[in-house]
Amino acid sequence: MWRVGTVVALHDETATARTITFEVPDWPGHFGGQHVDVRVTAPDGYSTVRSYSIASAPSSDGRVELTVERLPSGEVSPYLTQELALGDRLELRGPIGGWFVWRTQQTEPIQLIAGGSGIVPLMSMIRTRASTGSAARFQLLYSVREPGAVFYRDELQALSDKDRSLIVTYVYTRVAPANSPRPPGRIDADLIANTTWPSKLAPTCYVCGPTPFVESVAGFLTASGNGPNKIRTERFGPTGDRK
């Protein structure tokens, strides 16, 4: 069933990514990690649909937030990140997906690993954990190109400052800030061994990012002793949107 969502807030996360808050009457709620289908319709009736991860925790006020990264040659993401204005309406269907989700009854340690905009569904899990007061231990390993590409930085800082069982580690692949403990580089086996939960704690791992990122990270996780059945993945691209 499609529901009409009205844009009630817009916020640029980075130079190329924007968070859009919709008010969706009768939104049924969602779990952290789920996504929605978004349908945009031109005045002549042409319409097309894309899937986007939900960024927000479930809330009782019918609000749903998405963070959309602009793909330069995309059909829909440039519209959502540049044209869309407060009060505009489009259609949403969801929530969708029952696998790449964190549920509040899960009490085991949680390892989140994001590549670029793969942070979005993981942020929904982090926000859900915070809003429900869950005591589950969370670690986030967040790989980004450069400091300016980080989504939700202040909020992640505030959440991890007030709650020591949320640990956030950044990995910069191209440009690292001056205070970074390590030079720019990709996630490797050593970093997985040193900055994620030991496999003997049997964490559930959620990995989201571009396909090559997910392939390599999932490989490092299994090599360091995590069972394949404890690793959940969500991949995007190289397309994800029309070229």
Next chain:
Amino acid sequence: MGAISRGFSGRRSAADVKLPPGQYLTTDFPVLSAGPTPHVLLDRWEFVIDDGTNVLRKWDWKSFRELPTETITVDIHCVTRWSKFGTSWEGVSLDTLLADVKTDASHAMARSYGDYTTNLPLKDLKNKQAWVAFRFDGKDLAPEHGGPARLLVPHLYLWKSAKWVRGITLMNHDKPGFWESLGYHIYGDPWREQRYSGDE
């Protein structure tokens, strides 16, 4: 139509006429998998047809590759809304694999390395509609796309074309597989846009 999106014009292309509803065309080959990619050694690989109790047929890689193969050129459609036209595969027809199997089964559960499962009516695996494919675009099938071998059932959404397939279990009734238990449609016909459970 529910709501006009002010300022959206979109792109239309002649290719859209061949597309199932709600799909868009891509020229690359995105990957969608629920977990890590299993790396299956050929000398350990096997493909088993069973009825839930007894093994009915079984091949190792060598005997599997001695079976007659077919080249298949088909359009494929992923439930995440991309479609790819004219993909070229080589594989063994399920008609060949099921040729000597006597069964009253109505459905089958495809089983994969990595514990993925997906259910299909048995008739959808017969009559030149399904293959166990091991080459894509002239090359051995890459692990992230399901190699050494995957099911190919191009008339259904691609999640039915189980990657890393290791066998099928014949069943006397339908039963949901992995994605079918997690909100996706029990059958998955792209032309009827059967994406999610509850779709007609």
